[in-house]
Amino acid sequence: MPLTDIALKKLESSERPYKRSDQNGLYVLVKPNGSKHWHMKYRFNNKEKLMSYGPYPLISLKEAREKRDRDRKLLLEGIDPSTVKKERKLAAEIDARGRFDVLAGELLEKNRLEGRAENTLKKKSWLIEMANKDLGKRPIMEITPSEVLVVLKKQEKAGNLETASRLRTTIGEVFRYAIASGITTNDPTIPLKGALVRKRVQSRAAITDPVRLGELLEAIDAYSGYRVVSLSLKLLAILHVRPGELRHAGWDEFDLEGAKWVIPASRMKMRSEHVAPLPRQAIKTLEELQGLSHPDALVLPSQSLKIKPLSENTFNQALRKMGFGKEEMTAHGFRATFSTLANESGRWNPDAIERALSHQDANEIRKVYARGTYWDERVKMAQWWADYLDELQLLQQLQLKASERKENG
The missing domain is CATH 1.10.443.10 (Intergrase catalytic core)
Structure with missing residues (x-):
């Protein structure tokens, strides 16, 4: 028999968790502390799997059924609902921490924990602050090589050739960290190799006579x-x-x-x-x-x-x-x-x-x-x-x- 709101409200806790089924794999799990959580049991590729929809009454009976029906449609199309859920979660994470300035800050903190020299951290922080002026609020997945080049060219035009080169390296580090974190798959600084004017290397002055x-x-x-x-x-x-x-x-x-x-x-x-x-x-x-x-x-x-x-x-x-x-x-x-x-x-x-x-x-x-x-x-x-x-x-x-x-x- 399908569940009703009246029946759900009357469900009381027990010493052990127990289930009350609705229809088409949807059920509510009642825990010893009295909390009630929605789940859907299903099979995909001959394996039994489980989807969780959240607590009742925050998720109503109607909403739980809507989520179940949405996921059953995915199953009919040969798509695993749990895979889609993971993708949604990753997309939400990317949206939350996918900005350039957020990931640049995480990279700096990682460098601190790795024990990088204080002077190295100061220089990198200075370069990241410079990059953040143009790229900081941008989603890292949307930043293109041409955008990065505009940032680098500002330093080049000011005659800061060494700074431009180091800035490219540092921006590339942020992107490689983002790639390792699963936030993006591309480093737009790679195509820019050779795009900047090279500083003529001068050896440090030294007496050899x-x-x-x-x-x-x-x-x-x-x-x-x-x-x-x-x-x-x-x-x-x-x-x-x-x-x-x-x-x-x-x-x-x-x-x-x-x-x-x-x-x-x-x-x-x-x-x-x-x-x-x-x-x-x-x-x-x-x-x-x-x-x-x-x-x-x-x-x-x-x-x-x-x-x-x-x-x-x-x-x-x-x-x-x-x-x-x-x-x-x-x-x-x-x-x-x-x-x-x-x-x-x-x-x-x-x-x-x-x-x-x-x-x-x-x-x-x-x-x-x-x-x-x-x-x-x-x-x-x-x-x-x-x-x-x-x-x-x-x-x-x-x-x-x-x-x-x-x-x-």
């Missing part, structure tokens, strides 16, 4: 500004690490007795831990720095606020004050200085030099094999390099004394 390098080392020693800056530049020359890796270094990363510095993966460009051997000169410099900072703080504290590191521009500003222009030398250039002169010496395996620079091998199999190699050679190379720098500085000092004697007759 030994005589001029000796002059630089002597200038660093004679620097009259904040002593921490002078010592940090000396460490950059000796250890040839990236400036950011040194600026944010903490004392807990250094083992002066074991003569090594372990830079955690979270602060490395390639997100992989790097161990650097410490030659005697580096240890001596670090020991002097210990007297200028707190053991629980940063190795290179800011002069104005000890809990903060030296600012990003400090090194290059100091080099300018010493008379070394941006076309001649940069803080990052110490890496190129070491690479050039170490390779030219012919003493060291090029792979050991690359490992010392924390460069990753593009060949994954080779990278795994080489992970633990070259340490002994790198220890010897580190000491050779520090000694070589001392020799260059000593030659400069002797040259200065000879010039003084000549001037004094």
